[in-house]
Amino acid sequence: MLSFFKKSTNSKDTNEASVAVVEPVQDTDASQDPVAQEAETVLHIHPEWDITVQERYVYQFHHAQLPKLKPNQISISKIDVVSDDDSFMVNAFIRNTLSKSIRFEEVTLLLLDTEGTVFARKTFDLELMGDLPANTCQPWIFLFSEEDLLGNGFPAEEEWRIAFELKKKAPSEHQLMLHESWENSLNDMQKTRLYEMVNNLPPLTAGEINFMGIEARIGENSDLSVTLLIRNGSDKDIKVEQLPLCFEDASGELTAKGAFQLTDFEVKANTSKPWTFIFPEALLLNKTPDLSAWKVYPPQS
Known part of the structure; x- marks a missing residue:
């Protein structure tokens, strides 16, 4: 040596x-x-x-x-x-x-x-x-x-x-990130409510990524519209191309299940991004779900 x-x-x-x-x-x-x-x-x-x-x-x-x-x-x-x-x-x-x-x-x-x-x-x-x-x-x-x-x-x-090589520190506060289409379609009051929601949520653990339900409703075409807040607590941007989701209504029974194709969908590091997913009526196992309580989640592998 x-x-x-x-x-x-x-x-x-x-x-x-x-x-x-x-x-x-x-x-x-x-x-x-x-x-x-x-x-x-x-x-x-x-x-x-x-x-x-x-x-x-x-x-x-x-x-x-x-x-x-x-x-x-x-x-x-x-x-x-x-x-x-x-x-x-x-x-x-x-x-x-x-x-x-x-x-x-x-x-x-x-x-x-x-x-x-x-x-x-x-x-x-x-x-x-x-x-x-x-x-x-x-x-x-x-x-x-x-x-x-x-x-x-x-x-x-x-x-x-x-x-x-020193790692960059994540921003001290978790941020709301809106897609351009959301920026253009939401009014100031709706944006303010989303910002307040993100600021008041419990902090994510380092590296945690989760889904939080915001709204679920049956549309005019009898489809199920579900709005989620995708929360990225990691220090890296994430890109989603395909997202399988399961939906349960207040009864706890599986109401809908489907896979969503996404194009150029990205959630920046330490940000939350809202997005709406629509289950067509044909995918609904229950045409009249009880939406007084519900949850949505990726299926277990």
Whole structure:
């Protein structure tokens, strides 16, 4: 493993790396003294890594050159990179100054040039890394390939850094999203009622998607018209092409069942979107349903 490191021991050149903080935890114990707020880490080698005494010494040398961190931070700093054909082995330190150990699952890492432009991006499964103890610094090797490069190749020696890709936070409030046809057909009073409804609903859990009934009525053609609020509590937009639905009236009996084809139907992240679904009379199992209470849901697979 020692051949991974460059022979140069110039600490100012070899270990200049930025610290990328991921979701810092509020510090309630550190004093207001900037020096007192600095956190020390100790080198931690994964128990399954079989390294020599000399290799450990090299890691200790690089660890000693790292900039100080504050308490309650997670950071990543580069050590070196070795290219092999169309792959790049990036050696980096991950540091934890929390008061407890942490475990990573999937993380997305960015490689940036001196201008801060991302030239490589890749998501890694760090389950094998296991727990990173409190106030420790652990080296890990990340394999990037040519396919992960976004630009014209890897920059020259030392002209790069590594960072976590920080996820964008969802808006603090769940929003109502109206299709253009709804925007044009609803009056101001109807829109206001919908906005108030969305604002007063219980919050969704992270990633939750559900359907809330707004109105059900029998139309002039004896069809069943059902208006739903499709709520997307995830941080990603969802697109729906086909939506099978079951409808039960107040008796609890299945009243209608059908599959609806949708075109360019999208519900943005952290928004709710109303939509009306019409069951033709031919699909009604009960032509005179009791609509004093009802529910609609996708059929169980």
